[in-house]
Amino acid sequence: MRIISETSSDGVRxxxxxxxxxxxxxxTPEGAAGTRPLVFMGxxxxxxxxxxxxxxxxxxxxxxxxxxxxxxxxxxxGDRPKVEEYDRxxxxxRARVEAGEDLAPLVADFQALVARQTVPEWRTVLDAVQxxxxxxxxxxxYWGVSLGCxxxxxxxxxxxxxxxAVLGLGGASASAESAARVxxxxxxxxxxxxxxxxxxxxxxxxxxxxxxxxxxxxxxxKHGEIPAFELESTLGFFARHLx
Amino acid sequence: MRIISETSSDGVRxxxxxxxxxxxxxxTPEGAAGTRPLVFMGxxxxxxxxxxxxxxxxxxxxxxxxxxxxxxxxxxxGDRPKVEEYDRxxxxxRARVEAGEDLAPLVADFQALVARQTVPEWRTVLDAVQxxxxxxxxxxxYWGVSLGCxxxxxxxxxxxxxxxAVLGLGGASASAESAARVxxxxxxxxxxxxxxxxxxxxxxxxxxxxxxxxxxxxxxxKHGEIPAFELESTLGFFARHLx
Numbered sequence: 084m085r086i087i088s089e090t091s092s093d094g095v096r097x098x099x100x101x102x103x104x105x106x107x108x109x110x111t112p113e114g115a116a117g118t119r120p121l122v123f124m125g126x127x128x129x130x131x132x133x134x135x136x137x138x139x140x141x142x143x144x145x146x147x148x149x150x151x152x153x154x155x156x157x158x159x160x161g162d163r164p165k166v167e168e169y170d171r172x173x174x175x176x177r178a179r180v181e182a183g184e185d186l187a188p189l190v191a192d193f194q195a196l197v198a199r200q201t202v203p204e205w206r207t208v209l210d211a212v213q214x215x216x217x218x219x220x221x222x223x224x225y226w227g228v229s230l231g232c233x234x235x236x237x238x239x240x241x242x243x244x245x246x247x248a249v250l251g252l253g254g255a256s257a258s259a260e261s262a263a264r265v266x267x268x269x270x271x272x273x274x275x276x277x278x279x280x281x282x283x284x285x286x287x288x289x290x291x292x293x294x295x296x297x298x299x300x301x302x303x304x305k306h307g308e309i310p311a312f313e314l315e316s317t318l319g320f321f322a323r324h325l326x
Numbered sequence: 327m328r329i330i331s332e333t334s335s336d337g338v339r340x341x342x343x344x345x346x347x348x349x350x351x352x353x354t355p356e357g358a359a360g361t362r363p364l365v366f367m368g369x370x371x372x373x374x375x376x377x378x379x380x381x382x383x384x385x386x387x388x389x390x391x392x393x394x395x396x397x398x399x400x401x402x403x404g405d406r407p408k409v410e411e412y413d414r415x416x417x418x419x420r421a422r423v424e425a426g427e428d429l430a431p432l433v434a435d436f437q438a439l440v441a442r443q444t445v446p447e448w449r450t451v452l453d454a455v456q457x458x459x460x461x462x463x464x465x466x467x468y469w470g471v472s473l474g475c476x477x478x479x480x481x482x483x484x485x486x487x488x489x490x491a492v493l494g495l496g497g498a499s500a501s502a503e504s505a506a507r508v509x510x511x512x513x514x515x516x517x518x519x520x521x522x523x524x525x526x527x528x529x530x531x532x533x534x535x536x537x538x539x540x541x542x543x544x545x546x547x548k549h550g551e552i553p554a555f556e557l558e559s560t561l562g563f564f565a566r567h568l569x
Contacts, residue, residue: 275533275542289544290518296553299518301532301542310539312566319558 084211095145102211105204106162107155108132110141111217115151118219120325121212123205123245124154125227125235127252131161140226140314147318148326151218155208157234158200169197187284191257194233201234202241209244222325226317228252228272229279229306240264247324249317252277252306254284255291262291269294270320272309273301280306327454338388345454348447349405350398351375353384354460358394361462363568364455366448366488367397368470368478370495374404383469383557390561391569394461398451400477401443412440430527434500437476444477445484452487465568469560471495471515472522472549483507490567492560495520495549497527498534505534512537513563515552516544523549 088099091113098109111119122144126134132154141152159166176189213220225248227235232253239248240261248265251272255262269292273285289299298320302310331342334356341352354362365387369377375397384395402409419432456463468491470478475496482491483504491508494515498505512535516528532542541563545553 295546297546298553298555299542299544301544303538303540310541312541312562315562316559319555319562323555 084214093142093146095142096217102155102208103204104163105155105208106132107153107208109212109215109218110145110152112145112149115149115217117216118221119149119151119217120221120224120321121151121153121209121218122224122226122321122325123209123238124152125205125225125231125238126154126157126160127228128230129160130230132156133161140317143314143318144321148322150224150321150325151212153208153212155205157230158197169193172196187254187256187281190233194230194257195237198234198237202238205238206242209242213244222246224248224321224325225250228309233257236265237261239267247321249320251300251309252280252285253288254280255287256284258288259291262288263293265292266294268296268320268324269298270317271297271299272313273299274306274308275301275303277306327457336385336389338385339460345398345451346447347406348398348451349375350396350451352455352458352461353388353395355388355392358392358460360459361464362392362394362460363464363467363564364394364396364452364461365467365469365564365568366452366481367395368448368468368474368481369397369400369403370471371473372403373473375399376404383560386557386561387564391565393467393564393568394455396451396455398448400473401440412436415439430497430499430524433476437473437500438480441477441480445481448481449485452485456487465489467491467564467568468493469564471552476500479508480504482510490564492563494543494552495523495528496531497523498530499527501531502534505531506536509536509538511539511563511567512541513560514540514542515556516542517549517551518544518546520549 084102086098086100090097094113096111096113100107124137137154144150144152156163159169180186212218223244225239225245229252232250236258239245247268249270271289327345329341329343333340337356339354339356343350367380387393387395399406402412423429455461466487468482468488472495475493479501482488490511492513514532
C-alpha cells in the first residue's frame with residue numbers, strides 16, 4: 084500500500100493511496116491514533132471513490148463518529164483503466180435489451196462478474212488499511228447503494244469483519260443469492276418511485292437478507308433521490324453497531 | 327379541564343385530567359414554563375392512555391426534546407365506560423367473520439364510527455391543553471399505531487395544528503380515504519410479518535398519504551414487535567419537524 088498524497092481540512096485527514104492496481108482514499112480524524120471502527124464505502128455505477136455523495140457521507144462518519152472511512156475505484160471507474168471485456172458485455176447487453184431481452188438478469192450476471200474481481204480486491208484493501216496505526220483492527224461497516232449494493236452484498240456475505248451494512252437501490256434478481264448469506268444488521272434503502280429497480284424487486288431483496296435485524300427505509304422519489312435525512316439514520320445505525 | 331392529580335419523577339411531571347367525559351394525562355418537563363411543541367399520542371386497541379408503550383415514549387419526548395405530551399382514553403377503553411353500541415357491533419362483526427366475511431372492511435367501518443367521536447374529542451383536548459401556561463400554542467405532532475393509526479389518520483387529516491405524524495400498523499382499507507388528505511411529513515411503521523395487517527394493505531396506506539415527505543420503516547416481526555431502535559428515529563423525526 085502506497086500513500087500518494089495527504090491533505091487535511093475541517094478535522095478530516097484524506098490520504099490517497101494505491102494498493103496493487105487499486106486506487107483508493109482513506110479518511111480519518113485529523114491526528115487519529117489507535118484502533119477505530121472502519122466504514123468501507125462502495126460507489127455507484129459511473130461514479131468514483133470521491134463522488135460528492137461518498138465524500139459528504141464519509142466526512143460525517145469521521146467527524147460525528149470518529150470512524151475511519153475507505154473507498155476505492157471499482158474496475159473501469161475513476162482512475163482505473165477501461166476493461167475491454169466489460170465494455171464488450173455492456174455493448175452486447177445494450178443490443179440484447181434493444182432486441183427485447185429483460186434488463187434485470189443481464190445486470191445481475193454483469194454485477195456477479197465484476198463482484199468476482201471486487202470482493203477479493205476489497206478484502207485485500209481491508210487487510211492493508213487495518214494495518215495502519217490510525218485505523219487498526221476494529222469493527223467494520225459497509226455502505227453502498229445501486230452498484231455499491233450489487234457489489235456490496237457479495238462482499239458483506241464473504242467478509243466476516245463486516246458487522247453492519249447500509250445497502251439499497253438494488254433488486255433481488257441481482258443479489259438475493261448472496262443476501263441469503265448475510266446475517267449482520269442491515270439498513271436497506273428503497274426509493275419508492277425508483278425508475279431502475281422495480282419496487283417488487285427491492286422488497287424481495289429486503290426479504291432475502293438472512294439478518295435477524297434488518298430495517299427497510301422507503302422514501303418517495305427516483306433512484307438518485309435518497310433524502311438527506313437518511314444520513315442521520317445511517318449515522319445512528321453505524322454508531323449503534325460499530326461504536 | 328379539571329386536573330385531578332399531579333406527580334413528578336425523573337424530571338417529568340404527570341398530570342391526570344378530565345375534560346368533559348374524557349380522562350387524559352399530560353406529561354411536561356418538571357418546572358416547564360412557556361410554549362413548547364406538543365405530541366398527541368393515540369393508544370392501541372385494548373390499551374389505555376398510560377399503556378407502558380405510551381408511557382415509555384412519552385417520557386423520552388419530554389426528557390430528550392422538552393416537549394409536552396398528551397394522551398387520552400379512547401371510548402370504551404381505560405377509565406371510560408363500555409359503549410353498548412360498540413359492544414353490539416364487535417359481537418356482530420365476530421359472528422360475520424365466523425360466517426366467512428372479510429374482517430378488513432368491518433374493522434374499517436368500525437374505526438370510522440369511533441373516529442367520528444374521537445376526532446372532535448381530541449381537537450377539544452388540544453384546545454384545552456394548549457391553553458395551559460406549560461404548553462401553549464406550539465407546533466403539534468401525532469404518534470399512534472394500530473388503533474392509534476386508524477383513529478389518528480382522520481385526526482391528522484382534520485387538524486391543521488398537527489405538523490408531523492408517526493403512524494403505522496394500519497392498512498389502506500381502513501384509512502386510505504383520510505390519508506389522501508394528509509399532507510404533513512409522515513413516518514410510517516410497518517411490521518414485515520404483521521399477522522393482523524396484510525403487507526400489501528400497509529404498503530397501500532403508505533402510498534395513499536398525500537405528504538411530499540413520507541418515510542416508511544419496515545422491520546421483521548409481528549404486529550406488536552416494533553423494535554426499540556425505532557424510538558430513536560421517532561425522536562429525530564419529531565425534533566426535525568417540531569423543534
